[in-house]
Amino acid sequence: LEVEMSASILDSLVSLFTVAIAGAFPNVPFIKAAVNPTSPKQEKFGDYQCNSSMQIAGMLKDAGEKIAPRDVAKKILDNIPSNNLIKETTIAGPGFINVFMCQKYMVNRIGELNNLGVQYDKSKSRGRKVVVDYSSPNIAKEMHVGHLRSTIIGDSIANLFEAYGYEVLRINHVGDWGTQFGMLIAHLIDLFPDYDKNVPRISDLQKFYKESKKRFDDEEDFKKRAYENVVKLQSHDPAIHKAWQAICEVSRIEFQKVYDRLQITGLKEVGESFYQDKMNAVVDQLKKRDLLEFDDGRYIMWAPGIEIPLTVVKTGGGYTYDTSDLTALNYRVNEIKGDILIYVVDCGQELHFRQVFAAASKAGFYDAAQTRVEHAGFGVVLGEDKKKFKTRSGETVRLVDLLDEGIKRANDQLLERGREKELTAQEMKDAADAVAYGCIKYADLKSNRKNDYVFSFDQMLDIRGNTAAYLLYQLTRIRSVNRKVEGKITDEEISKIATSGQFDLADPREFKLAKTILRFHEILSQAQRDLLIHPICEWMYDLSNAFSQFYDKCYIIEKKDGKEEIKVGRLILASATASVMEAAFKILGIRTLHKM
């Protein structure tokens, strides 16, 4: 059996076991689903474990054939095609199959990694488009920690698919439309009559929003003008449209500050306003298919299996968040031709997305068998007191202030470690930036996104914990390994040994490190399947621990009879570790350092 190197070891094992099971039980076609090897925590259970025997025995029993799980396991093993992956197998307990990997095979794969770098399996992505909807703050409102989570998680999911060769569209679905713009525009025109010539200097949009709201509530005439503005905006009145654009521009500048600092790039703004003139057609289609129900002045739509209907047209004829998301989904599938649509939005909107997806599928906007449409929801951000994340005085935390605080703390940490003695001012700044933003991102990404998340600077910056600070530091150590052998061996010599596989993984720490390195693709393909990023972080932490254990005991330069001997295999392992670690950091959107 030939194994493609960019496929994961797990995938290769699944293929082997699938063939074996089909061969062992040719009359049981449904058995394929049962193949699911895992990598066990304890060494004695092998490098991988296949637990299908019990399940298969159950299936066979249902089909009238009685055979003990251990015998099922034996039969499976008898049918494993000859291959270069598996060194040996054992059957344990009720019928677990423990798989021990062949050292030579691992050596070859590590060697390939050394010479070619990380190669992604692009076979599934050819010509496939992914639309990731993330960040998506609201115009004239503060971008809050929820949007920060969406930005960080969304960017990482987008990076993940991009690495595998998908065409990724990163869409910022900003809330830039709605009746609130009537009052904002009225207030803008009063305060900045020359809004169309100069960008209005609104330093605090939050305050501007509050002032507008107050006037809307208190002043009859203002309220009237606000309503008129809404109508004018919808009919594309040029002056009012410009005022709207001016407000959007002010917000955009604020959002961009956060994106620049976090190095969020490629995000394209296609806000709610974009879908306004497309909504009529969508509503017409729904009406034509008789999917809308008139209900007390409004039009609603029931979606299969969902207890609450969507409001598609409000009393008075206006459209809603439901309408714009139905339209956006239709557009993304049928105009953009997206194959995978991902919405990185807080779990609070879970019902909304269930409604929209079910309604869109009922309306024939997409076919779930063709297009993967998923809400990647995330929990709320909590303060260290486990209550809603607020400043000490009880206000919402401004993101720029949060980022500033991160920088300050990262810088303090560098000073505490006395790093200013060795690093230049520029290096200090780069390190503080990378550590602060890296830690903010990593802390978010390492917890399961579906859970609420406790924001704690102390924890996220802890250089001894499972943090970006720790991992970035480990990576600088790994990278420094090369310096040890500088001038003693050339890249060509290393490469030759890597290619020919003339090294071994005799020490268990070497073997374990190699095994962890080579789990890279398995972890990433699971992340794509589940849209969960935290297993990548867990694996990075495992990797860095495996490296530490290796590095403490397995010397790169060994002294023998007064002579220095370079252990090239270990050098190759270290650089393979650095390669996969760098690739993982790139997916997490975290910039790495050479010194810190």
Ligand code: ARG
């Ligand atoms: N602007 C919305 C909010 O802040 C999020 C939009 C998410 N994307 C979408 N297609 N609905 O809650």
